[in-house]
Amino acid sequence: MSRIAYVNGQYVPHRDASVHIEDRGYQFADGVYEVVTVTGGRMIDEEGHLDRLWRSLNELRMAPPMKRAPLKMVMREVIRQNGIRDGIIYLQVTRGVAPRDHPFPKNTPSSLVMTAKRLSMAKAAKTAEQGVSVITVPDIRWTRRDIKSVSLLPNVLAKQEAKDRGAYEAFQVDDDGMVTEGSSTNAWIVTKEGRIVTRPTSNSILAGITRASLIRELEKNDIEIELRSFSVEELLDAKEVFLTSSTSYVLPVVKVDDQVIGNGHPGIVSQKLRSIYENFMAGEV
Ligand code: PMP
Numbered sequence: 034m035s036r037i038a039y040v041n042g043q044y045v046p047h048r049d050a051s052v053h054i055e056d057r058g059y060q061f062a063d064g065v066y067e068v069v070t071v072t073g074g075r076m077i078d079e080e081g082h083l084d085r086l087w088r089s090l091n092e093l094r095m096a097p098p099m100k101r102a103p104l105k106m107v108m109r110e111v112i113r114q115n116g117i118r119d120g121i122i123y124l125q126v127t128r129g130v131a132p133r134d135h136p137f138p139k140n141t142p143s144s145l146v147m148t149a150k151r152l153s154m155a156k157a158a159k160t161a162e163q164g165v166s167v168i169t170v171p172d173i174r175w176t177r178r179d180i181k182s183v184s185l186l187p188n189v190l191a192k193q194e195a196k197d198r199g200a201y202e203a204f205q206v207d208d209d210g211m212v213t214e215g216s217s218t219n220a221w222i223v224t225k226e227g228r229i230v231t232r233p234t235s236n237s238i239l240a241g242i243t244r245a246s247l248i249r250e251l252e253k254n255d256i257e258i259e260l261r262s263f264s265v266e267e268l269l270d271a272k273e274v275f276l277t278s279s280t281s282y283v284l285p286v287v288k289v290d291d292q293v294i295g296n297g298h299p300g301i302v303s304q305k306l307r308s309i310y311e312n313f314m315a316g317e318v
Pocket of ligand 1 (some may be wrong): 188215239240241244277278
């Protein structure tokens with residue numbers, strides 16, 4: 034089945050899909066996006082992702098490209114036309130096409146693009162079984178990280194550094210030595226005392242949808258968590274480390290920089306939390 038993209042009202046072959054060179058996403062990174070996991074042909078946390086998309090648009094005073102109900106229909110159609118059972122759908126909204134000038138253009142419709150792709154569940158499961166390594170890097174981003182903007186250059190640089198150093202992810206660290214989040218994931222630790230810790234939402238991090246769902250599921254299971262920042266020292270000293278994101282779910286971390294975490298294998302708590310999250314996903318399908 035050949036890939037199909039949705040571009041401003043049309044379903045087109047992926048290889049032919051394009052936007053104008055004066056799209057403000059291309060010129061200014063003036064746009065926002067979402068990535069939603071598809072499992073068994075169904076979207077996980079669809080409402081949470083759309084709530085966050087609307088929030089990002091609102092924070093940037095950008096008009097939604099269409100109402101929520103038709104947007105959901107287009108998302109379903111993109112999934113259907115690409116025959117996705119397990120994978121992701123990507124959607125991006127920009128402030129439209131206009132002659133290049135910094136201020137917002139007047140009467141310019143937003144651009145909407147969607148793509149979808151398959152992901153291997155078997156590969157993801159294997160990665161989770163082994164655990165991954167992360168590195169730490171300075172957080173060099175702007176102060177509105179709560180907005181899911183397509184302006185991702187610092188995240189790109191961080192991820193490339195992780196890749197260059199053989200790691201899966203880079204945890205970013207603020208000027209006070211506190212971990213903010215990964216380049217595309219939220220960061221968590223389990224302390225020596227067994228406390229599950231993740232940073233509270235603020236303008237300093239993206240409010241991960243996976244993070245929020247995991248917190249909700251843990252509350253349902255009467256598992257306590259601590260919402261607070263943690264330092265690099267605490268990270269290196271943690272009993273367990275894991276990360277969350279729509280594409281990684283709950284993923285155990287077994288090495289940070291050159292420090293082996295625990296016994297170098299996924300910890301008991303991380304594994305339990307992954308299975309709690311997987312049960313939640315199964316319930317969504
Ligand atoms: N932080 C950043 C910077 C991200 O890009 C992502 C991925 N969108 C996340 C956290 C995790 O968010 P989610 O669980 O919604 O995928």
